Amino acid sequence: GDSVTQKQGQVTLSEDDFLFINCTYSTTTYPTLLWYVQYPGQGPQLLLKVTTANNKGISRGFEATYDKGTTSFHLQKASVQESDSAVYFCALVPYNNAGAKLTFGGGTRLMVRP
Amino acid sequence: GGIITQTPKFLIGQEGQKLTLKCQQNFNHDTMYWYRQDSGKGLRLIYYSITENDLQKGDLSEGYDASREKKSSFSLTVTSAQKNEMAVFLCASRPGLQDTQYFGPGTRLLVL
Numbered sequence: 001g002d003s004v005t006q007k008q009g010q011v012t013l014s015e016d017d018f019l020f021i022n023c024t025y026s027t028t029t030y031p032t033l034l035w036y037v038q039y040p041g042q043g044p045q046l047l048l049k050v051t052t053a054n055n056k057g058i059s060r061g062f063e064a065t066y067d068k069g070t071t072s073f074h075l076q077k078a079s080v081q082e083s084d085s086a087v088y089f090c091a092l093v094p095y096n097n098a099g100a101k102l103t104f105g106g107g108t109r110l111m112v113r114p
Numbered sequence: 115g116g117i118i119t120q121t122p123k124f125l126i127g128q129e130g131q132k133l134t135l136k137c138q139q140n141f142n143h144d145t146m147y148w149y150r151q152d153s154g155k156g157l158r159l160i161y162y163s164i165t166e167n168d169l170q171k172g173d174l175s176e177g178y179d180a181s182r183e184k185k186s187s188f189s190l191t192v193t194s195a196q197k198n199e200m201a202v203f204l205c206a207s208r209p210g211l212q213d214t215q216y217f218g219p220g221t222r223l224l225v226l
C-alpha cells in the first residue's frame with residue numbers, strides 16, 4: 001500500500017531562519033502531494049498542493065517541490081516567523097482515487113523561537 | 115464558505131463505555147471521514163462515507179462503528195472505550211472529486 005514518511009519529528013528554529021522539511025513517499029500511482037498545517041487546538045488545514053504536472057506549489061511564503069526521481073517532496077520557507085509554529089503534515093492522494101483516501105506522514109512539529 | 119462542527123469538544127468516559135462523537139458540515143460535501151490522531155503522531159483513517167447511508171472501513175475501524183444518517187452528518191461510536199485510545203478524533207469532508215479535505219477542530223477523548 002501507499003506510505004508517507006517524515007523523519008523529522010521536531011524542528012526548532014529562530015525567527016528569520018530558513019525552514020526545510022522533507023517527506024518521502026511510496027506509491028504505485030501518479031500521486032497528488034499535499035502539505036497540511038495544524039495549529040494548536042485546530043484541525044489540519046491545507047497549505048499546499050503539488051501534482052505531477054506542476055511539480056511546485058507556493059502559498060503564504062511556503063514553497064513545496066516534488067521530485068519524482070527520488071519520490072520525495074519537501075516544504076521550505078526562506079524566513080520563518082513565530083506564528084509559523086505548528087505541526088506540518090505531508091499527505092498523498094493516489095491518482096484516480098475515487099474515495100480520496102489520504103495517506104498522512106507522522107507530522108513535523110515546528111517551533112520558532114522569537 | 116462553510117464549517118465543520120464536532121461535538122463534544124471534550125469527551126470523558128469510563129473504560130468499557132460506549133461513546134458517540136458527532137460531526138456536522140454545511141459545505142454540502144459528498145464524502146466525510148473520521149480520523150484518529152494520537153499525540154505526536156499522524157492521522158489514521160477510521161471510517162469514511164462517500165454518500166448518505168454509505169460506509170467504508172479505514173485502516174483502524176476495529177472497535178468503532180459509524181453512521182451517515184444524512185449528507186450533512188457523520189457520527190462515530192467507540193463501542194467499548196479503552197485507556198489506550200485516548201486521542202483526538204478529527205472529522206473531515208471533501209467536495210466531489212477534489213483532493214482537498216476540510217477538517218473540523220476535533221474531539222479530544224479521555225478514558226478514565
